[in-house]
Amino acid sequence: MSFASSFKRILGVLFVLTALLAGAVAYYGYSRFSGFADQPLDGLQPDSKVVVESGDSFRRVLGRLREAGVRQGSDLDWQVLARRLGAAGKIQVGEYPLAPGTTPRDLLQRMRDGKVVSHRFTIVEGWNIRELRAALARAEPLRQTIAELDDAALMARLGREGVHPEGRFLPETYHYTSGDSDLDLLRRANVALEKALDAAWESRADDLPLDDKEQALVLASIVEKETGIAEERGRIAGVFIRRLRSGMRLQTDPTVIYGLGSAYDGNITRRHLETDTPYNTYTRDGLPPTPIAMPGVAALRAATRPEAGDTLYFVAIGDGTGRHVFTRTLAEHSAAVREYVRRYREQHAPR
Structure with missing residues (x-):
């Protein structure tokens, strides 16, 4: 056998060995990488999560994962996986749960796609601004930014300088993510209220004794x-509209209570009804100067499209249902009030 042929054979053997070695290395690398990418995260505590904040580098995100208890995979493993998934440089801000069974691949895909935890905050119909601010202060993980702002400064930050905050935030459930602030949520609620108010005013009934949508x-x-x-709601709105139309005072207890503010102890008395404030509709004509609570869409609709009728009075039935008796004359109303008082005394009599 010639030297040339022997050399070619040796080269062939070396090529085969090199190919086998490269294949073995590639297979090892693939197996190791796949084992990392698709192995459930270990070391997690119950209800673990990782929060990505604005400006976080990938290294900082990995640091947060380590802080949460994740030990598997080297930083290089995570970086290579992120590049393969198209997540490198595209991780979105937010809160991500680290639920049992979550793999590195699952987590990086969610971070790439921004599938963050969504939290809910509900503004309840009838809340006043004090109740709304107190509830916001308790909301987690909502970022707190308005605690030091008085109501005037708050409205200025919302771009509504000089506007009273009462009634300016639409009651409904709002979804937010980690990093959002109380001001962000209030801005959305204010925009929603203005849209709902505009819609109600545009569809209002003819000849309402209201000057503008603010009175509505x-x-x-x-x-x-x-x-x-x-x-x-429509029936009660109808009563108030007819009173306004005829020049009668509204004589509604909730406005009196609102005017009392922190002085109200839960029990309204005749002295309260006779104490004049800008909100006392027993002592003053017309509507009070501002809203007294946050009205929902149904209340806005009722105020602008009240139910027709001839009743001018209403009083609670007193049976625990919250319903009312509607009457046309003062005599009928007085009788309904006496019945309410009788039922109240009967229910609260010593046993």
């Missing part, structure tokens, strides 16, 4: 506080 908002807030019964 005030009336809607009173309706909201007077009843929690959906089918009564």
Whole structure:
């Protein structure tokens, strides 16, 4: 055998060995990488999560994962996987749960796609601004930014300088993510209220004794506080519209209570009804100067499209349902009030 042929054979053997070695290395690398990418995260505590903040580098995100208890995979493993998944440089801000069974591949795909945890905050119909601010202060993980702002400064930050905050935030459930602030949520609620108010005013009934949509908002807030019964809203709005039309005073307790502020102890008295404030509709004509609560869409609709009728009075039935008796004359109303008092005394009599 010639030297040339022997050399070619040796080269062939070396090529085969090199190919086998490269294949073995590639297979090892693939097996190791796949084992890392698709192996459930270990070391997690119950309810673990990782929060990605604005400006975080990938190394900082990995640091947060380590802080959460994740030990598997080297930083290089995570970086290579992120590049393969198209997540490198595209991880989105937010909160991500580290639930049992989550793999590195699952987590990086969610981070790439921004599938963050969504939290909920509900503004309740009938809340006033103090109740809303107190609830926001308790909301987690909502970022707190308004605690040091008074109401005037708060509205200025929302771009509504000089506007009273009462009634300016639409009651509904808002979704937010980690990193969002209380101001962000209030801005959305304010925009939602303005849209709902505009829609209600545009579809209003003819000949309402209301000068503008601001008065409609005030009336809607009173309706909201007077009843929690959906089918009564239109009837109660109708009573108030007829009173306004005829020049009668509204004489509604919720406005008196609002005017008392922190002085109200839960029991309204005749002295309260006779104490004049800008919100006392027993001592003053017309609507109070601002809303007294946050009205929902149904109350806005009732205030702008009240139910027709001839009733001018209403009083609680007193049976625990929250419903009311509607009457046309003062004599009928007085009789309904006496019946309410009788039922109240009967229910609260010593046993």
